[in-house]
Amino acid sequence: MKRQIQDxxxxxxxxxAAAGPLxxxxxxxxxxxxxxxxxxxxxxxxxxxxxxxxxxxxRDLAERLVAALPATPxxxxxxxxxxxxxxxxxxxxxxxALVPEILASGPDYGRSRLGAGRRVQVEFVSANPTGxxxxxxxxxxxxxxxxxxxxxxxGYEVHREYYVNDAGRQMxxxxxxxxxxxxxxxxEAFDFPSNGYKGDYVWDIAAALHREHxxxxxxxxxxxxxxxCPDEPAGGDKEAHIDALIARAKRSLGDNRYRFVFxxxxxxxxxxxxxxxxxxxxxYQEWYSERSLTxxxxxxxxxxxxxxxxxxxxxxxxxxxxxxxxxxEKDRVLVRENGQSTYFASDIxxxxxxLERGFDRVIDVWGADHHGYVPRVKxxxxxxxxxxxxxxxxxVQFAILYRQGERVQMSTRSGEFxxxxxxxxxxxxxxxxxxxxxxxxxxxxxxxLDLARSQSADNPVYYVQYxxxxxxxxxxQGAERGIPLEPTRGTEHLARLEEPHEQTLLRSLSRxxxxxxxxxxxxxxxxxxxxxxxxxxxxxxxxxxxxxxVDDVALRxxxxxxxxxxxxxxRNGLALxxxxxxxxx
Numbered sequence: 050m051k052r053q054i055q056d057x058x059x060x061x062x063x064x065x066a067a068a069g070p071l072x073x074x075x076x077x078x079x080x081x082x083x084x085x086x087x088x089x090x091x092x093x094x095x096x097x098x099x100x101x102x103x104x105x106x107x108r109d110l111a112e113r114l115v116a117a118l119p120a121t122p123x124x125x126x127x128x129x130x131x132x133x134x135x136x137x138x139x140x141x142x143x144x145x146a147l148v149p150e151i152l153a154s155g156p157d158y159g160r161s162r163l164g165a166g167r168r169v170q171v172e173f174v175s176a177n178p179t180g181x182x183x184x185x186x187x188x189x190x191x192x193x194x195x196x197x198x199x200x201x202x203x204g205y206e207v208h209r210e211y212y213v214n215d216a217g218r219q220m221x222x223x224x225x226x227x228x229x230x231x232x233x234x235x236x237e238a239f240d241f242p243s244n245g246y247k248g249d250y251v252w253d254i255a256a257a258l259h260r261e262h263x264x265x266x267x268x269x270x271x272x273x274x275x276x277x278c279p280d281e282p283a284g285g286d287k288e289a290h291i292d293a294l295i296a297r298a299k300r301s302l303g304d305n306r307y308r309f310v311f312x313x314x315x316x317x318x319x320x321x322x323x324x325x326x327x328x329x330x331x332x333y334q335e336w337y338s339e340r341s342l343t344x345x346x347x348x349x350x351x352x353x354x355x356x357x358x359x360x361x362x363x364x365x366x367x368x369x370x371x372x373x374x375x376x377x378e379k380d381r382v383l384v385r386e387n388g389q390s391t392y393f394a395s396d397i398x399x400x401x402x403x404l405e406r407g408f409d410r411v412i413d414v415w416g417a418d419h420h421g422y423v424p425r426v427k428x429x430x431x432x433x434x435x436x437x438x439x440x441x442x443x444x445v446q447f448a449i450l451y452r453q454g455e456r457v458q459m460s461t462r463s464g465e466f467x468x469x470x471x472x473x474x475x476x477x478x479x480x481x482x483x484x485x486x487x488x489x490x491x492x493x494x495x496x497x498l499d500l501a502r503s504q505s506a507d508n509p510v511y512y513v514q515y516x517x518x519x520x521x522x523x524x525x526q527g528a529e530r531g532i533p534l535e536p537t538r539g540t541e542h543l544a545r546l547e548e549p550h551e552q553t554l555l556r557s558l559s560r561x562x563x564x565x566x567x568x569x570x571x572x573x574x575x576x577x578x579x580x581x582x583x584x585x586x587x588x589x590x591x592x593x594x595x596x597x598x599v600d601d602v603a604l605r606x607x608x609x610x611x612x613x614x615x616x617x618x619x620r621n622g623l624a625l626x627x628x629x630x631x632x633x634x
Contacts, residue, residue: 050090050091050123050139050143050559050563051080051082051091051563052562052563053121053123054080054091054093054123054124054137055077055078055080057118057119057121057123057124058078058080058093058095058114058118059077059078060117060118060119061114061115061117061118061119062075062078062095062099062114062117064117065103065110065113065114065117070102070103070104071099071102071103075099078093078095078098079093079094079095079098080092080093081093082560082563083136088130088134088136089127089128089136089137089138089139090137090138090139090556091136091137091139092130092134092135092136092137093134093135093137094133094134095114095135096108096110096111096114096129096133096134096135097132097133097134100133106133107132107133108129108132108133110133111129111133111134111135112129114135115127115129115135122140122142122143123139123140123143124137124138124139124140124143125138125139125140125141126138139559141552142544144552144555144556144559145543145544145546145555147555147558147559147614148540148543148555148558148610148611148613148614149540149543149610151558151614151617151618152536152610152613152614152617155617156617156620156621156624158561158562158617158618158621159202159561159562159564159565159618159621159622160202160203160204160565161202161203161204161562161565161566162203162204163203163204163566163569163570164200164203164204164205164206165204166204166205166206167204167205167206167409167410168205168206168208168407168408168409168410169200169205169206169207169208169408169409169410169411169412170207170208170210170403170406170408170410170411170412171193171196171197171200171207171208171209171210171412171414172193172210172211172212172337172403172411172412172413172414173189173190173192173193173194173196173197173209173211173413173414174186174189174190174193174211174322174326174331174414175211175212175213175214176322177214177219177220178213178214178215178220178223178314178315178318178319178322179219179220179222179223179246179314179318180223180246180248180250180318181248181250181318181321181322181325181468181469181470182322182325182326182468182469182470183466183467183468183469184448184450184466184467184468184469184472184496185416185447185448186469187329187448187469187472187481187485188445188446188447188448188485188494189414189415189416189445190326190329190331190469190485191329191331191481191482191485191486191626191627192414192443192445192485192486192490192574193209193331193414194209194330194331194627195482195486195574195577195625195626195627196412196414196443196569196572196574197209198625198626198627199565199568199569199572199574199577199625200569202565202569202625203565203566203569203570205569208334208335208408209332209333209334209335210333210334210335210336210337211326211333211335211336211337212337212339212399213319213336213337213338213339214339215315215319215338215339215340216339216340216343216395217339217392217395218292218295220311220314220315221295221311222244222245222246222291222295223246223251223311223314223315223318224295224298224307224310224311224314225245225291225294225295225298226242226245226246226247226251227251227254227255227258227310227313227314228255228258228266228298228302228310229241229242229245229294230251230252230254230255231255231258231259231266231267231310232267232268232270232273233255234255234256234259235259235264235267237267237269237270238270239270239273239274240280240282242280242287242290242291242294243280243281243282243287243290244280244281244287244288244290244291245291250318250321254313254314254317254318257313257317258310258313266302266306266310268301273294273297273298273301277290277293277294277297278290278293319336323336325468325469325470328470328473328478329469329473329478329481329482329627330478330482330627331627337399339395339399342395342398342399342402343390343395347398347399347401347402348390348394348395348397348398350398350401351394351397351398351401351429351433352368352383352384352390352394352397354401354433354434355370355383355397355429355432355433358432358433358434360374360432361383365386366386367382367383367384367385367386368382368383368384369381369382369383370382370383370393370397370428370429370432371432372424372425372428372429372432374428374432375424375427375428375429375431375432376424376427376428377424377425377428378421378424381393381425383397393425393429396422396426396429397426397429397430397433400426400429400430400440401430401433401435403440404430404435404436404439404440408439409439410439410441411439411440411441412440412441412442412443412572413440413441413442413443414443414445414490415442415443415444415445416444416445416447417444417445417446417447417491419442419444420444423442423444426440426442427440441572443490443572444490444491445490445491446490446491446492446493446494447493447494448485448494448496449493449494449495449496450467450472450496450498451495451496451497451498451499452498452499453499457498469481475498475502476498476501476502477501477502478627478628479510479514479628479629480501480502480508480510480511481501482626482627482628483509483510483513483578483626483628484496484501484509484510486574486575486577486578486626487509487575487578487579488575489573489575490572490573504634506589509578509582510628511634512582512585512586512589513581513582513584513585513619513623513628514623514628514629514630514631514634515585515589515634516584516585516588516589516615516619517616517619517620517623517630517631517632518631518632518633518634519588519589519592520588520612520613520615520616520619521616521631521632521633522633523597523598523609523612524609526598527598527609530598532598532605534609536610536613538606538609538610540610542603542604542606542607542610543607543610543611544607545603545604545607546607546608546611548594548595550587550590550591550594550595551591551608551611553587553590553591554584554587554588554591554611554615555611557583557584557587558584558614558615558618560580561580561584561618561621561622564576564577564580565577565622565625574626577622577625577626578626580622581619581622581623584615584618584619584622585619588612588615595608597609597612616630
């Protein structure tokens with residue numbers, strides 16, 4: 050309805066502009082739902098906004114616009130209020146007409162072609178394959194997946210992508226940690242590095258290596274640690290200690306055997322991540338390898354482009370990008386003094402590649418701890434001559450778990466964390482997905498595990514799903530009583546929907562397409578969860594106040610038709626956030 054009114058206003062504006070002095074290329078009029086029903090259903094301030102270029106008083110311009118509006122059965126009446134606001138009162142029949150429209154559209158109700166096929170890439174999660182996904186990754190997964198699905202629902206061509214960090218120091222730390230655990234299984238004794246990966250999953254991968262290859266990868270621990278600088282507990286530098294162990298592991302194993310351990314760790318964990326995300330309802334069109342950027346020459350090509358633009362200089366044997374010239378707080382290293390390119394150089398190449406693939410918009414979903422990374426990536430794209438405005442970075446705050454009122458402590462490196470798989474098993478996929486997107490991404494999320502498991506009206510996902518299940522229960526009761534409940538019946542009796550609760554439900558149903566569009570364009574899934582909670586509340590209130598399977602056949606058919614429409618919208622909305630719509634609870 051909102052878009053229909055905007056279209057009517059656009060037509061009126063063109064007619065008024067043709068008579069002068071307004072320009073023909075006017076901005077789209079802003080139309081909003083009113084908070085006070087006495088002001089109508091929708092209102093616009095377009096007359097106030099354009100009064101100056103029109104050289105008219107706002108009320109006079111409002112009268113001209115109202116006079117130029119095409120006739121439509123959508124609107125019952127129009128009022129000009131205050132200094133020039135235009136208030137629209139929707140005809141009751143227009144609200145009732147939504148019911149057969151919703152039922153005819155089915156799962157397509159609320160979808161649109163707003164995006165007109167424009168291509169959007171959404172890259173999300175992209176956790177280093179150095180361990181299982183934890184609950185922090187879960188929020189990024191749910192948020193990114195719903196943003197992608199919302200954009201697809203309004204007509205964008207969406208490409209979902211996971212950037213696999215399968216190169217670099219963290220992967221070397223993982224490979225060395227696996228090998229050290231393997232040596233312990235072989236009977237070697239030593240102090241495990243404080244900066245190694247300590248989770249049980251490292252033991253599991255090491256055990257698989259030992260089962261398959263016995264002592265083939267074994268070396269003497271005394272020889273391995275001889276001459277290695279001390280670790281932090283012994284008064285040394287933990288970073289230097291693990292780096293020295295990585296170098297020693299590579300020399301001791303040789304290229305082929307070290308690469309085997311490296312790939313074993315990478316593939317085992319990556320397979321686990323793929324499985325976890327699939328079971329969480331998250332699928333990707335592409336898993337993009339960081340290593341492929343180096344192998345394809347993209348990293349060297351990005352650095353060469355920055356050189357050609359005069360944005361790289363050398364200092365202390367390293368190559369630096371002049372990112373401070375583009376708004377970053379300082380310049381950044383692209384190539385270290387040892388000739389190795391940095392993570393940042395790979396990220397520049399990756400984003401260069403994204404834009405070269407022709408996406409109209411690129412969305413990165415990152416953890417909030419990456420906020421400082423945003424200006425440097427945008428700086429690099431600008432220096433390359435690309436349009437940095439095509440990149441949007443959405444920062445997701447960490448989710449904090451609470452159990453019995455106590456915060457659940459977590460540490461990723463030590464292996465003391467709650468995995469996404471454990472969360473899903475404890476509260477279920479539906480509750481996890483719903484809870485993760487109930488807040489703006491930049492807001493901290495306190496995840497109450499006990500609430501997520503509860504079967505009460507306080508549990509938002511249960512409350513919404515229960516509305517759907519209640520409707521299914523009404524339909525089952527009707528079938529048991531032999532009452533015909535075909536969706537085709539009742540259209541001619543919809544005028545019987547006169548109760549205030551019914552009018553409220555009809556207005557709520559009309560909001561759904563606007564909610565989907567607004568949530569998609571703003572990348573705010575919480576708009577949809579909030580709407581579903583409000584729609585569920587409107588239905589539960591209606592359910593508690595009225596009977597549906599009444600003796601009056603016309604009224605009964607009309608009410609059944611209405612709740613079938615509510616059921617469809619609940620299904621559509623829940624599907625967009627990856628949550629089921631149960632028939633019974």
